[in-house]
Amino acid sequence: GAGVSQSPSNKVTEKGKDVELRCDPISGHTALYWYRQSLGQGLEFLIYFQGNSAPDKSGLPSDRFSAERTGGSVSTLTIQRTQQEDSAVYLCASRTYQETQYFGPGTRLLVL
Amino acid sequence: ELKVEQNPLFLSMQEGKNYTIYCNYSTTSDRLYWYRQDPGKSLESLFVLLSNGAVKQEGRLMASLDTKARLSTLHITAAVHDLSATYFCAVEGRGGADGLTFGKGTHLIIQP
Numbered sequence: 001g002a003g004v005s006q007s008p009s010n011k012v013t014e015k016g017k018d019v020e021l022r023c024d025p026i027s028g029h030t031a032l033y034w035y036r037q038s039l040g041q042g043l044e045f046l047i048y049f050q051g052n053s054a055p056d057k058s059g060l061p062s063d064r065f066s067a068e069r070t071g072g073s074v075s076t077l078t079i080q081r082t083q084q085e086d087s088a089v090y091l092c093a094s095r096t097y098q099e100t101q102y103f104g105p106g107t108r109l110l111v112l
Numbered sequence: 113e114l115k116v117e118q119n120p121l122f123l124s125m126q127e128g129k130n131y132t133i134y135c136n137y138s139t140t141s142d143r144l145y146w147y148r149q150d151p152g153k154s155l156e157s158l159f160v161l162l163s164n165g166a167v168k169q170e171g172r173l174m175a176s177l178d179t180k181a182r183l184s185t186l187h188i189t190a191a192v193h194d195l196s197a198t199y200f201c202a203v204e205g206r207g208g209a210d211g212l213t214f215g216k217g218t219h220l221i222i223q224p
Contacts, residue, residue: 033211033212035211035212042214042216042217043200043202043212043214043217045210045212045213046211047211048209048210048211050209055209056209056210059211091154091155093155099160100145100157100160101145101212102157103147103155103156103157104154105153105154106154
């Protein structure tokens with residue numbers, strides 16, 4: 001079956017611009033996670049959704065980051081006023097209860 | 113704060129040899145994961161270990177979990193070149209609401 005999909009696969013933007021990253025989880029998976037992978041920080045957990053709600057947003061790096069999930073399916077991660085330190089690979093994962101997390105291919109973000 | 117330490121971080125070995133990657137974590141956890149990542153690719157799930165003494169094997173890879181020692185191992189038997197990749201262990205806390213905390217990864221190179 002189809003896995004987790006993410007778009008765009010690559011994004012180059014200028015400092016100060018807003019970007020929106022999209023994640024389409026595996027059908028029927030109620031839990032959705034966003035992570036960031038960078039050379040300096042490794043793999044960092046950002047936010048978790050159970051259904052449409054995100055109980056804890058403290059993992060988001062700054063108030064420029066926001067995320068939402070609608071209809072218990074697609075999620076978007078928005079970064080406002082991008083900075084060069086936001087350059088990273090943004091990974092999305094989903095799972096159903098008691099299973100492993102299945103990761104998408106990621107969005108490679110480069111902020112110039 | 114949950115911390116995960118892997119060692120070694122870099123390993124170069126010859127085909128046919130055996131070796132073990134170690135993963136220590138700092139607090140009690142519900143489950144432990146092993147993932148593989150090839151260059152430029154996303155994370156591929158290898159194993160999920162759910163209880164003390166759990167052992168899982170797939171091909172030349174075997175993972176085990178000792179929750180009392182807070183230690184997991186990934187053992188490679190008779191290594192082949194195709195196993196060259198970066199291997200991550202990750203620990204989950206709070207029933208999944210905190211996402212996964214990853215180790216820094218072990219970059220494994222297997223030479224013919």
